Amino acid sequence: MLDNCKILSNDYRIRWSLSVERDFIDIGLEAAIAIHNYMAFGWADQKASSEVMIGGDVAVAGFTEEGMPFVDDFYITKYSECTINKDGSALGVCPDTIYEGPDPVGLVNECLGPLDAADKEDQDLIIADANKPLVVTTGPAVHYPNPPNPSKVLYINKKEAPVLKVERGVPVRFSVQAGHDVALYITTDLIGGNARSRNKTETIYAGGPEAEGVLASPMELIWEPDRNTPDQVYYQSLYQKKMGWRVQVVDGGLSDMYNNSVLLDDQQVTFFWTLSKDSISIAARGEKKSGYIAIGFGTGMVSSYAYVGWVDDTGKGHVSSYWIDGRDASRVHPTNENLTNTRSYGHWGTKWSDEHLNEQNMHSETSHRPIRVLLMGGSAEAEQDLRPVLAVHGFMMFLSWGILLPGGILAARYLKHVKGDGWYQIHVSLQCSGLLILLLGLLFAVAELRGLYISSAHVKLGLAAIFLACVQPVNASMRPKKSAKGEEVSSKRHLWEYFHFIVGRSAIIVGIAALFSGMKHLGDRYGDENVHGYIWALILWFVIGTVIVMYLEYQEKQRGGAEYLEEAIGF
Template identity: 40%
Template structure:
């Protein structure tokens, strides 16, 4: 029997398309959709929000002839959504539920899909069909929905598995943000977040969905202290286990067109009485929710949700909710996030675009074949070209894929009316022998064309053709480190003009002059809530918001815009700032030297900074910009300055102090042994010092005296040369006063130089941290302090011990020679300077003192 009823469609949401219609196909693969057909004269034009309509089939069609029903845009071959239909000969009246056919973890229910429910009769009752059409129940379908905020919804279905509830969290998120939803502790009347049982969900930085059970003991991030856990931490962390307490079961996760949906299942009654809240479906309970950012660069197994911030109702909130109630308060599609991730490749002058093919993961215009085109390692990106700027493609997608640019959004050679702008059946190649294809868009090129495979359909995507811009306006351009930001510049005799363009969507974009963001001058561009662009100048001294200091630097020709979520900003500035005071006066650009530049991106920026403004993506290494030469290269970081510091520590922390201690305490070895140790150690120290200096000069390319470390280092270098020279010019002992003056000078100059050397070592570590953002600088500083204290303690102990022994022994008539802790008659420099030492041959056996030393008091 043919089903001739007119389907009654309700709760219909759809974003606007070009030529959208009701469509049927024999299967749900790409080739079946492409060979499908229109089933109704009804046109779907504009935006639909919770709409109700009736669909009348074309003459001669019946519902049992339709296997797959789709909302299809013929202009772009885009599938807006579809259901697979099957005939149910004895279906009961429609219910609020829906069938679940052959879907893992979603067992079948009894009701037909509400999409194809028969229309009500005139008296309001449902018609009693003997047969109807059923659709597969998908993991994105729920029975209930509540809008928590304009951009956050919670959906749920009870009893898919008895004793459980399936919850879906839906929001416009980036891959660095989270959604949190759960229940407040029963009986609490304020501060609902404290003691709440929530699930944190989202998409991680690798594109995988996540959901985990968390407990909130305080309004702070998790401290990850196993002995005293506190904050927003996983249940398992509070319990001290690695598994077993995560009561949220991940079922489905996706991020499509900027909208993230995560579906998870949790039991109504939980055995975890400490960190979970048991749910009563028929009882009204307080639900809490929040949205925020995940802590960046986390190396932990679990994720760290950061504070959600303000305001209430947008970033966080609470509501009274009864799970057993039937609620549908979600109307229309959610607005996509402007900061959602997307693939955009810009064809710049003088650069080549590498075209390859690989497996499809996130093709932007489904349905799609298994293999699609990649450009510059990005899957089917939007390619943006400029009129008048030549574009070079290196086609190496294989000999079975011929590349071309066409007006046909689907590709393939089937449409004879399609215009070909570049390429064709011969444009194919492999990595070893790529095919070079050149294309010059001109004013006759439409604003939108497509790159596709000449023989296969739907392998490529869109080409946006814009009027000439940055590549034409600036003399030089270069892709900065990591390939996420492009810098353009033009240099004059007094000024430099910059343009910075992100290669991915972001909330703000920043570049800075320096080896890292710390101790750098940064330029940050962002778009406010009203759509106005801003460019701010900052001096950054720390990684949190308190270390970001606005400056009064004056910029000219400022322009900031965001197109499809990608920020581009331009400005010009003098090479030497025209100012007399302020930190910005130090921001001088030397066009003849390499300018180090780094970049960062994040989700949002504002005038009143918080830790939420900290970047989520940052360049891994600086890029060296040669403004005058019109060139740039990624800096290949070598640990040259670290080697310099290591060698200086050997010289000033080991050789020089060791030689001084040998002269002071080792004269008991023999007459010449201590002197040899002293001379060898000091000579080695001088040699290592000069070698370390060469390493530093080779790294910075010149001698600079613009900081305390280099100035102290220069003083130490001159002083150690003078000290070494005076050591080799030591007068003989029989020169009397001259020898005495030399000994005093050599003694006190050496000790002063040691102290100055230790200070220089300390300032060197500090300078390394400020120059290269060395993360262990504090540890090294304290290590140097500890080493100096250890040396001082050792010398102090020996001196005090010797002083104590001398106080216990009687003095001889010839002086205060030591009888117990005896290290030699020449070790006391002050005694030697006052009383010249007699030669051993002039002493009688009876007056000769014992020269042996012992390390313990007698």
């Protein structure tokens, strides 16, 4: 061991021991640097005020391209590369051998690890870190774990053929610097060396002919083990046999292994899933210690498919699927049906068995309500039961399209015979109130649904109706001046009145259609039996409104008048 230590900088220090009996000094250099950098230490003239390195005797240590440590001795006469003059003199940073033969410098194996770590020379396990690349080089086979030893093996982070430990779902970055004749690949074959010629069952998970590089231009290879990666694979050279060693693949966090997740309604079960081309991989994690955990897919627990995971008395884990058509043990039937539905609920209990189920196997806690999970959309966020939200949205829209906006039209159409401009004040108040509630209803739905999706007929009709309703106040602000009594109505006034009439009535018709399409959309989405009753109530409401309009229209015709046509147009 070296007895003394001096910190030269934050990432560089020197250790030494003095042997008086041998008239000898042992020096060790320790630095936290990249593998392609080097360390240097030398003696300087204490009296020098500047250029203290000139005249210094310097030892330079580092690693070769093959990953092997080296140390050389240099003498500095100028800050330049070493050049030999015609007279044989040397100038620059030149090896000591040019001057007077080599000094007795050699390697010191004291501080090969990071500055804050112990000596790691004998460690044979490397745990991959997603934030740091694994440097792959080659070197001599000294302690290769699978004899007989080859002449050259792979080194990872300067360790000879270590066991590499990786996590599923966590990317592993390799910086391949092993030479152009060594291509890295991850394989199921113990020997490697492009084993498919002798092992047709070999599976290659990453790498190949392109995964080769040198120190000056390393090749970055990224490999992400997934759920289908075996617990043990091997890193090997594609062209030479037996250069690498084992890779231990362990399960990481579920959030790393799956693309999407959602916390179910009870806040005690997290559901994970990932979509692939023709399948869906799912997992569930319970927050409570329990005998089993189950995730069901359907509109509720009854008439649903369920996946149940549990651990038996021997500690072995199991997963089975079931069809549930009732709320007792006899109504839970084993099945191999595929997952097809998109509602989920979670529950847990005290015990489960593949054998005959009884009431003791039944759960004591369940989700309070189903949660809609958009599996096919790959969404990581659950869309919960939105019926309360849609009910508020629907009521606001009914208030606008079913009461306020039609009421404003009726005021303009049938109250003009009343003295004063009361009809106009009622008309404007009802129209503005209806438009305001209409926009608030739209914003409420967009905010709660976290987006505006125009794929359904209901949304398209609703947006069209809102657009027409918003056109009316803009059109009203451009209304031409009304002609004086007895004067002929201008063509601009006629054109404006017809446009105002057509847009207003069109908005009401499209708005009513949006109301009915919204009720149908609610029924299709949730299968609510009450929706049919709501639709018939809505029909009855508008039938009554139509009868009232017919009666008012009859009364208006009875009054007659020279200005009938002009009074018949309005919004």
